[in-house]
Each structure stands twice: as C-alpha cells, then as structure tokens.
Amino acid sequence: MKRCGAAEFLELAKEYPVFDARTPAEFEDGHIPNAHNLPLFSNEERAEVGTLYKQKSRREAILRGLDFVGPKMRDFIELVEEVSEPPGPVLVHCWRGGMRSSSLGWLLGTYGYDVVALDGGYKAYRNHVLDTFETKLPHMIVLGGLTGSGKTEVLHELAALGEQIIDLEGLANHRGSSFGGIERQRVTQQQFDNDLSRVITELDPSRRVWVEDESLMVGRCRVPHPLFDQKKEAPLVCLEVSDRDRLDRLVEEYGEHADEALVEAFERIKKRLGGERYRRALEAIEAGDFRTAGCEALRYYDKAYGYGLEERDGPIIARLTYDVRPSSAEIARHCIEQV
Template sequence: MSQRPYTPELFLQQATRHPVFDVRTPSEFRKGHIPGARNLPLFSDEERHEIGLLYKQQGREPAVLRGLEMVGPRLTEYIRQVQAVTDSRQVLVHCWRGGMRSASLAWLLGQVGYRVGLLQGGYKAYRKCVLADYEKPLQLLVLGGMTGSGKTEILHSLQQRGQQVLDLEGLACHRGSAFGALDDVEQPTTEQFENDVHAVLQTLQPEQPIWVEDESRRIGSVIVNDGLFRQMRNAPLVCIHVSREARVERLCNDYGSVSPEKLAGAVSNISKRLGGEKTRLALQAIADGDYATATHAVLDYYDKTYLYGISKRNPDRVMDLDPTPESPGAIAAALGKIARDVQL
C-alpha cells in the first residue's frame, strides 16, 4: 500500500497531472468541489445522515460498523469506477476533513496497486486555502463600458492576443443583468464559482496585468468573492465608448433568438427600476416584435445605472479609451497597449 499526504497547495499541483476522486456525498459535491474532481461517494446522502445520527446517539464504534456494512458490498465497484476513469496507477483522494472516508478508499486502492495522494485536512482545508488566496494582490485591469458594448467579445480578443483574462460571466454561466439567465444554463453555486475562479487564477501570473470585466457584486445568483471584488473596485478602470445604435444592434442580435415570453419576463423582473412608462413601452415593443425600441427603453435604465456606478469610483483610477475603435479586435489591440503602459 502506498499513501502520501499532500498540503492543499501540493495537492492542487498534483491534480494537474493525476485524477482526483472526491468521496463525499453527492449533495456535498454539488455544493462545491475541486474543479476537475470526480465524485466517488462512499455513502449516499441518506446513508451519511444515518451514520451521523448513529454516531451521536451510540458512539463511534456502532457508527463505524454500520458504515462498513454499507460499504462492504460495494468495494469491487469502487475499484471498477476508478479503473473506468484512468489507466494511471497514481490517483488523488479526499473527503471533507481528510478522515475515515478518504483513508478507507485510499487503503482499498492501495491493496490493488494504486499510489494514492491524500489531501491533508480534506476539502475543508482546500476551501480555507481558496479563500486565503483571494486576499493575495492581483494586478487587475477592469474593462468598463455601457451594456451592449461587447465587453465579453473584447475580453476573448484580448486573450487571443496573449493578454491574461478572467472571464467572470463565463465562469458564472450568466451574461449579467436581468437578461443574463435567458440561455437557460444552470449556474454554479457561489461556493463552486469561487472554486472555479480560483482555479483560473492559479493558471495566471499575478504580477502581470489581468483583464476582468466591470461587474456588480452579484452575477445572476452567484456572488463575487469579497477579496476579489474589493480588488476589482480599487483597480484601474478602462472605459470603452460604443455608440447607442451599435449597442442596440448588438443586443438585438444577441437576444433576438430568445422567445418574446422570456424577454417580457426579464423586463417585468426589473419593472420597479424601469418605471411604469418604460416597462409598458418595452413590453408593447416586444409584443410587436420591435426589439430595437424595447432595447432602447431598457438601455435608458442600464446606462443611467452605469454612469452612477462610474461616479462612485476614484476618478484618478478611471481612464477612457477615447476614441474607441469600432471592432472588438481593434479595441483589444488598443487595450493591450494600455496594459503595457498603465501604472498598476
């Protein structure tokens, strides 16, 4: 049998080369897991609940014996599931606190020749490491611009040009604003979003500029980590300026395939902020298939909100890309020059 304990930092390094098996329950895994890990639960949610009650009521030994009764018939299946995932004889395993669940699977895999790396302190220690890393300084550059300016496309163009990019909306599976969830893509939990963002940051050079879109604290249902959001608010903000007509055209293209019912629902969700007159105008325009008029009505609110947010920033940390080129590629090229010249 070959087992080796790893600190969270070393465990994540090893995870770039070897498969990770998370032996926690399915509900624990869904709430948050190490990106790329595979769930190989020793117990179901119901079984873990039963064992937990038994531990509290009768003590450790009865709980352990009951766990062995549950796991025993499934030992061969655990090995087969690992074999189905990888041909490698080196794997990584963890549970919640680095206790019996991960140690038990490591022992089993060791009996059939696997070399097993264990996460010291389990997923709990990993999460502590993730949250601590968010407090480390990053050289962020924030890309600002009114709704419909094509900021996501520009970020992708920046990345293609070799710039470091953190695409928060992509990781959140949400386009931002009340209309961001119209793709019907399930968002991660906030905890999983933090894990995913952390995994991307681990691939970037923190001492070099990292472009990120200007976001509110909440992106759909997920919340940006406090440490990261604080740095975003204090970082230099580069504002691009795209004409209202170009923005309306882009938004109509982006959302033109969405059903009128979903668009009307999104407008209704922000009706209190839009006001009665703008809401009625937008809803009637959607019903008439006049998406340009509806978009203009909604942009009145979003533009006002954006300008208010800019007014709350330190003016010494705000700069304009003026004039702003027309194409995303040309904008990205100009932003790349700023990244080389700006004092972070």
Template sequence: MQKITPADMLAQKSQLPLLDVRTPAEYERGHIPGAINFPLFSNEERVIIGTLYKKKGKNLAVEKGLELVGPKLAQFVKSAKKLAVNQEIMLHCWRGGMRSGSMAWLFETAGLRPKVLQGGYKAYRQLVHRDFSERKLPLKVLSGATGSGKTIILHEMAKQGHQVIDLEKLANHKGSSFGAIGEDPQPVTEHFENLLHQRILELDPSRPVWIENESRGIGSVYIPQGFWEQMQTAPLINISIPQKNRLDILTQIYTGEDPALLQAAFERIKKKLGGQNLKKALQALQEGDYHTAAEIALYYYDKAYAYGLEKNKSRSIEMIDFDYFEADKMAQVLTLAGQAEN
C-alpha cells in the same frame, strides 16, 4: 498512504486523477475543478449514517457504514485502477478523515499508491480564500455601459493572446435582470469561487489580466471579497460606442430568446423603469420589435451605469470613445492603452 497539502494537490492535479469521495450532493454544492466524484456513500446512505451517529453513537454508525460499503469494495478498486496513473491516485473527503482514510486503505491494500489531501476539501477552501486576498494580479478592468460589447472584446483579447478572466462565463450570468436568459444554470457561490480560483492559477502574474467591470453580485453568485477589493482599485478603462451599435449588440443577443423570460426581466426592473416605459417595452416585445425594447432597457441601465462609474474607487480611470464597433481593432487599441498605463 501519503498525505499531501492543498498546494501540492493543485500542483499535481494535471498529472494525477483526483477523487472526491464525498456524496454527490456535497460534490454538487462545490468541488475542486477537475475532481471526479467517487462517493463512498450515496446521499441517502450518508443521511442514514449521520442520523445513527447522533442517536446511537459512533460505533454503531461505523458498523452501518461498513455494512453499506462492503458490497461496493470490489467495484471501487476496479474503477480506481482504471483511473490511476502509474498506480498513483489522489483523493479527498470533507476534512481528510474517515471517508478518505478508509478509501485510501482500500486502494493501498489493492496495490495502488494513494495520496490523501490533508485537511480535505475544507483545507482546500481555506487556501482558496487566502489566495483571493494574497495572490495579487495586475488587473485591467474594462468598463462601459450596457451593450458596449465588453464581453465580445474580452473574447477577442483572448484570441489575440492576452490574459482574460471572463467572470460572466464562470457565473453563467450576464450580470443584469436579463443576465440568466440563454445561460446554463448558475453554480452556487462556493463553486463559482472554486472556478475563479482555478482560472487565477492558470494565469501568469507578471502579465496584465483583463476583466470586465461587474457588480459584486453576478446573478445569484458573489465575487469573493479579496478579489473584489483588487478589482475595485485596479486601473479601469471605460469605453463608449455609438448608441446604434449598442442596440444592435443587445438585439442580436436576445432575439430568439423566450419572450416570457424577457417580459419577466423587464417586470423585475419596473420600479426603476416606470410604468409607461414598462408598458411600451412589453408592447415592443409582443410585436417582435427587440430594437425598441432594448432602447427602453438602456434608459434604466444607463442611469445605473453612470452612478456606478461616479462611485468607482479605481486609482486610474481612462475614457476611450469609439465611433465604431469592431472588436478585433478595439481589443488592439485597449491592450496598447493598458500597456501605456503600466
């Protein structure tokens, strides 16, 4: 059995399968991107063993674990052999302890060459947080009022070969009261951090990396502190587009979505919007007038955006006004501006 560091594991992850032998519940809370859940114990079995450990001690808990795992051993080996590459396979548990050690012993006995992550998932998470602070990227922050099409422009930049981190895609949230509408359920913050770290590892640190200006909280997840500090001081390019284009973009995004979800989103910003504006917005939704509803929403979001821009700590802020919205052309203009800033 070979033990490997988190850095070694990440370097080999594209060539070798990585098995996460923790329970499905642990895996669901957060896991190494690309890892395959290969649980030694089910959620229920882990509870039984944990309770026995606390009440009766380690020896009885181990005996119970062996009793529960025994009938599964043959299937574990068969499944692992199908996944292994040239008989090699990587695996981990929470701390690199009994679960991964036991599974590695089994695999080795069956003729495989297992590599166990030293320190387990806990050590990987420590590396993730260290990298957010220490791994510096040449970030370029794209800013603009709600409905300016920033995400659309970032996607166009990516098509043109530029490096982009799409935080809203990683978070499954568009970052406003309306942000969850039309999106998959959000990951927990822990797994959002893992996904962000994976994306960072895919990037060339010698080339600019474009990212959208966000609040630290994106729905229910939070940008990790070290990376957030990099975003706060990175050069920022702020765009503006005509109001008509902004309303068209928002209308296109939300037309066809569940009116009840839109109504709930408006009600969440009632205090900032004001009772009369809320009433008008809800009436517009009932009439299918999404254009008017979007216009009312911008009344609130434009004030919040202006305040945020005023408080921005970027070392460099450039304002670029467009009298049109054509994402491909705007992406070219912005990337040229970003190069000039260097």
C-alpha cells in the same frame, strides 16, 4: 497513504486525478475543478449514517456504513481504473479528511495505487481558496463600457493575443444583467469561488491582468470582496460604442429567446425600471418588438453603470470611442496600444 496540505495537493492535481468521496449533493454544491465524484454514500445513505451516529453510536453508524459501502467496493476500483491505471498516483479527499477518504484511500492502496489524501479535506481546500482572493494583482486593468458594448468578446480577444484575463461572466456562466442567465445553467457560489481561485493561482502577478467591469454580483455569484476592491482601484479602459450598435447586439443576443424568459428578466428589474417603462417593455415583447424593449433595458442599465463609475476609485486611462464598432479583435489591439 500519504497526506499533504491543500497547496501541495493542488500542485499534484495538475498532473494526477482527484477523486472526491463526498455525496453527489456535496459535490454539486462545489468541488475541486476537474475532480471526479466517487461517493462512498448516496445522499440518502449519508443522512442515515449521520442520524445513527448522532442518535445511536459511532459503532452502529460505522456498521451501517459498511453495509452500504461493501457491495460497491469493486465498482470503486473499476471506476478509478477508467481514469488511471495502478500504481497511479491518485488523489482522494472527503469533507474533513476523515473516514470517507481514509476508507477510499485504504481500498485503492490495497489494490496497488499510490494514494495521496488531502489533509483536512475539502474544508481545508475551501480555506485555501478564500486565501487566494487576497492575492495582489498590481497590474490589473479593468475593461469598462455600457451594456451592449461587447466587453466580453473583447476580453476573449485579449486572451487570444496572449494577455492574461479573469472572465467573471464565464466563471459564473452568466452575462451579467438580469437577462444574462437566460437559458444558462446556474453556477453555485462555491463553484464560482473554486474556479476563480484556480484562475488566480495560474496568473503571473508581474504581468497585466484584464478583468471586465462587473458589479459585485454576477448573476447569483458574488465577486470576493478583496478582488472587487482591487478592481475598483484599478485603472479602466472604457469602450464607448454607439447606442445603435449596442442595441443591435442586445437584440442579437436576447431577441430570439422565449417571450416568457424575457418577461421574467424584466420582472426582476421592475421596481428599479419603473412602472411606465416596465409596461412599455412588456407591451413591446408581446408585440414581438424586442428592439423597443431593449431600449427600455438599456436606459436602466446605462443609469446603473453611471452610478458604478462614480463609485470607482481608479482612473479612466483611455476612452475608445467608436461611431461604428469595429471587430472585437481590433478593439483588443486598441486596448493594448493604450496601456
């Protein structure tokens, strides 16, 4: 079984499958993108083995681990065969590159696979992830505009035109505001970091990179400070769309959600919204008038976005003003023309 560092391991992972020997809970908290979970232990089994290691001895822990793993060995082989036939190669790792990945690597190697293990395990990978956030992107351009301007759609159209993008909302599975997480599965901070790291490493730093003007927090995911600081200093193209069009978009995106979800979203910004606006918003939701409720939300977010603009260090290089918002594809073309 060969071992290699995180950078080489990730290069190999572009071509060969990765099998993560950690528990389902560890995997759910964060994993290498596209990895397959092949847990040697269940969550409960790992807890039991760990307790024996601490309270009894290493030998007793190993023996108990063999009790758990032995009956599963054939299943492991069959699960790997569903993804890759021998000789592979196949890539394996656990938390620190210790007994779990060594055991899985030995089993697969015995069966005839060429196995490559991640030296230092997932912990080494996470250090690599954090290092990638120091990558300089000198041609970054920020796409800005008030809530409801349709920035994310424009960002996707820029990608369709061959531009490089970092879609922070897509990576966080959240649309940015208090309402942005409605009916969306939560992404952990670790997984957000891992997926973002992969996007950054695939960028060409010599070309333009577009990123939406997000706050430090996108839902519950924090944008890494080195990237956020670069974004604050990068030039900005600002979309200026009429209040009518912005409100139309807000109603279209959120108006069909359950009243309870909308009330919870307003509850999260209650203190900053103010008691009177909060009361009006809730009364409007109860009356089925989300357009009025949306007006209250936009007043709050417009003010917050204004504060964010004041904190930026980078210049506004273009303002694209639309009384009637054209298609996102057309706006994307206008953005490219301005830079």
